Amino acid sequence: MSLLSVRDLHVHLGESHVLQGIEFDVAEGGVTALLGRNGVGKTTTLRALMGLVDRRGRVELEGADITQAPTHRIVRRGVGYVPEDRDVFAGLTVEENLRLAERDDDPQYDLVHDLFPELKERAKQRAGTLSGGQQQMVAIARALLNRNRVLLVDEPTKGLAPLLVTEVARVLERVSELTTVLLVEQNLGVVERVARDAVVLDTGRVVHVGPARELLADKPMVHRMLGVG
Amino acid sequence: MSTFVLLTITGLGLGAMYFLIASGLSLIYGLMGVLNFAHGAFLTVGAYGAWFTESKLGGLSVLPRFLIAALAGLVVGAVFAGLVELVLIRPLYRRHIEQVLVTVGLGLAVSALVVAIWGNDARPFASPGWLGDTTTVLGARVPNDRWVEILTAIAVLVALNAFLRRTRYGLIIRAGVENRAMVTALGIDVRRAFTLVFAIGGVAAAVAGVLSGVYFGTVDPARGTSLLIFAFIVVVIGGLGSLRGTAAAAVVVGLLQQYANYYASSGLGDLSVVLLLGLVLLVRPGGLSGSFA
Numbered sequence: 001m002s003l004l005s006v007r008d009l010h011v012h013l014g015e016s017h018v019l020q021g022i023e024f025d026v027a028e029g030g031v032t033a034l035l036g037r038n039g040v041g042k043t044t045t046l047r048a049l050m051g052l053v054d055r056r057g058r059v060e061l062e063g064a065d066i067t068q069a070p071t072h073r074i075v076r077r078g079v080g081y082v083p084e085d086r087d088v089f090a091g092l093t094v095e096e097n098l099r100l101a102e103r104d105d106d107p108q109y110d111l112v113h114d115l116f117p118e119l120k121e122r123a124k125q126r127a128g129t130l131s132g133g134q135q136q137m138v139a140i141a142r143a144l145l146n147r148n149r150v151l152l153v154d155e156p157t158k159g160l161a162p163l164l165v166t167e168v169a170r171v172l173e174r175v176s177e178l179t180t181v182l183l184v185e186q187n188l189g190v191v192e193r194v195a196r197d198a199v200v201l202d203t204g205r206v207v208h209v210g211p212a213r214e215l216l217a218d219k220p221m222v223h224r225m226l227g228v229g
Numbered sequence: 230m231s232t233f234v235l236l237t238i239t240g241l242g243l244g245a246m247y248f249l250i251a252s253g254l255s256l257i258y259g260l261m262g263v264l265n266f267a268h269g270a271f272l273t274v275g276a277y278g279a280w281f282t283e284s285k286l287g288g289l290s291v292l293p294r295f296l297i298a299a300l301a302g303l304v305v306g307a308v309f310a311g312l313v314e315l316v317l318i319r320p321l322y323r324r325h326i327e328q329v330l331v332t333v334g335l336g337l338a339v340s341a342l343v344v345a346i347w348g349n350d351a352r353p354f355a356s357p358g359w360l361g362d363t364t365t366v367l368g369a370r371v372p373n374d375r376w377v378e379i380l381t382a383i384a385v386l387v388a389l390n391a392f393l394r395r396t397r398y399g400l401i402i403r404a405g406v407e408n409r410a411m412v413t414a415l416g417i418d419v420r421r422a423f424t425l426v427f428a429i430g431g432v433a434a435a436v437a438g439v440l441s442g443v444y445f446g447t448v449d450p451a452r453g454t455s456l457l458i459f460a461f462i463v464v465v466i467g468g469l470g471s472l473r474g475t476a477a478a479a480v481v482v483g484l485l486q487q488y489a490n491y492y493a494s495s496g497l498g499d500l501s502v503v504l505l506l507g508l509v510l511l512v513r514p515g516g517l518s519g520s521f522a
Contacts, residue, residue: 050414089403101415101416
């Protein structure tokens, strides 16, 4: 049984039919990459799984239907979310951003501070004054504070300097040892390094499912499906 | 000099009342995006709750009667505001036009109900005699109720700040004002914070209702609506969702009204406030706090 199962998922945003009945599974453990060109519905898929947009279809987490559940209940079932634009609370300090995310009785501050020691030093700094990379650390740290069954991570390397991209990839590797990750990522180097499986979307439909390395090794297919290479 | 002092302290007292109404409005809009046109009804319900309680406590002396009545008014205001959120606003979540229609309708309905039950005339609101006395400051004889209004508003500002800074719900509300969706994406049921913010707004408006009863010596069905207009102006000038901006704007509006009415011409106070609103919208559309929430 897959950890996360998506069946016939539809999302309309205004007049646009963004997701047109997508279906895929996320197996327990490791990283599943959700790939595709810009605008094919990757971010919308994560937002639909989180219940942040109106959706139709069926989403199951460990066999339980969570399609109708409100966002906060989905999260409390063990779904962590790192959004595309980090969405840290700019007026709150780093410490407050993390405190707000605490769900478990025993939040994993040791893990967070081990992965991002800088956040401990900047605990009293307002998140809005952090660099993009530091804000990304806060966004990932918020999700890691709790013991999630699956983490939905949306373009964590977007806009980051190459050195920070490597750092984020290292963190994702470490995280994938602890929990299952569904990763939206444009940087194929990062995908190659961390992902086990890949799901490719095109214009709101799933067009490929398979091992990530196999996909990335097939350059014509990568070029056809992702428009790169 | 004494006139200026009297005008200043009276302006601050008026600003205090504006702040008490506007603080709830600002928090409600900042967190929920709801323009609550029924907020004046919270003031009316609180004021009449206090007046009704006071009228039933004839055997007590004035001070305990006033204090019990004021407390009853605050409770009534909080419960009423919380119920409004639960029953009327929650089903209309994200439907902003319907929310506006419902809150406008509720504001009108509450005024009409109060008129139907207790009539259109203002009702005398008894308060301790020393509130009607004056204290001389730099030659100005300042009515004591002005001090109570100012001190109460400061106490509410401090309490709200402490609540927002030091409690988990305060943290949720501050975060929710910035990005409500992300708060829910952290596993928090932000709807509880919605009800709480409405209840807090109801208490603050009810405090304003009780204090307006002291200030004018009466409660009347239209006061909530008339004060609400200025509270909205204060919220816009201060910056939607900003408590400090609201406090600063309330002081500016209260003082400007008093100074303009006296030094320019009686009646120009209201006009000058509207002109200030236009100026702020042109020069600093996000208000004094600079927020564009």
